[in-house]
Amino acid sequence: MMLVCLSVLQVIRCKAAVAWEVGKPLSIEEVEVAPPKAHEVRIKVEASGVCHTDWAYLYECGKGMAPRTFPLILGHEGAGVVESIGPGVLGFSPGDKVIPLFLPQCKQCECCLSSKSNLCSENWENTQQGVLADGTSRITCRGQQVYQFIGVSTFSEYTVVPEHNITKIHPDAPLDRVCLLGCGVATGYGAVLNTGKVEAGSVCAVFGLGAVGLAAVMGCRNAGASRIIGVDINPDKLEIAKKFGVTEFINPKDHSKPIQEVLRERTGGGPDYSFECVGNVAVMRAALESCKPAWGTCVIVGWTELEDMSLAPIDLLLGRTLKGTYFGGWKSVDGVPRLVEDYLSGRLLLDEFVTHTLPLDQINQAFELLISGKSIRTVITL
Structure with missing residues (x-):
């Protein structure tokens, strides 16, 4: 029966938000989404979160972000339903609820086989260039190829992704909530639990209280941190941050001293852990310098690509650790369904982000x- 279905798959015409060039608003267009090829899955996208990274690649491409090829369909924080599968795909069937993943997990490459990393080399170079394994996209508009942002493109009613860039989730999961686990919430939450490995009783500081930062706050709370200091220049973030676990709030604009000095004074030498969730190199350095010299750990979570970050060696020589995280350290295919289960059980907040x-x-x-x-x-x- 499946062989018959595969033989009659057709191009789907649907709506998508297309970025035609850097710095210009997205345009709603009719696009054509081709059937999936071998080891690919076509998804009916039901919901997509809007991440700061999407905005940055549209408006800061070539500045803070590496250049991308246009026209491009952005979006990488989605959830949907399998519409069809290509030859050789195992483990997925039409109707399955799924989350597409910008980070694959092939379970065969060196990184996938190691417990030391969540990276994966499968199709990595191609998807970073906006194409799939054969070097082309599955989406066209006005007679030309439209590139798929990091191989995903969830600002389209339908998209096609490689089979290792998708994970099946619980059938009861509300797609307009669990879509956030495709990037922001999973990244901030995992930065605390997987990368920082925050210990119970610790003092933590989170720089930037957007979705990623609030997810980091939630991770600190669930890890048992005794103090969670939120740092943001927007005073309106205080009340919502309390819902996620912030115990104290500092607005750098309210102080004449650098924020790192303020934090060291308030914590008797600096927090045990600091998390930079902005993507600004000046904030990254402040986050590092704020944490306790003897054993403080600073995790860089915010995303930027082309800017240089300068450090004084003494910032590290006395014992601080500086770490980076990608997708919160989660092995994507295995980790995201567990996060969905945590949301369904009430351990993980999602509704409050929307x-x-x-x-x-x-x-x-x-x-x-x-x-x-x-x-x-x-x-x-x-």
């Missing part, structure tokens, strides 16, 4: 809400 829900044709308004600081996460419904 401040706005908009249709696809209001995607540019979602960016405006994000950059103005008026939203934590906007979910686009498709």
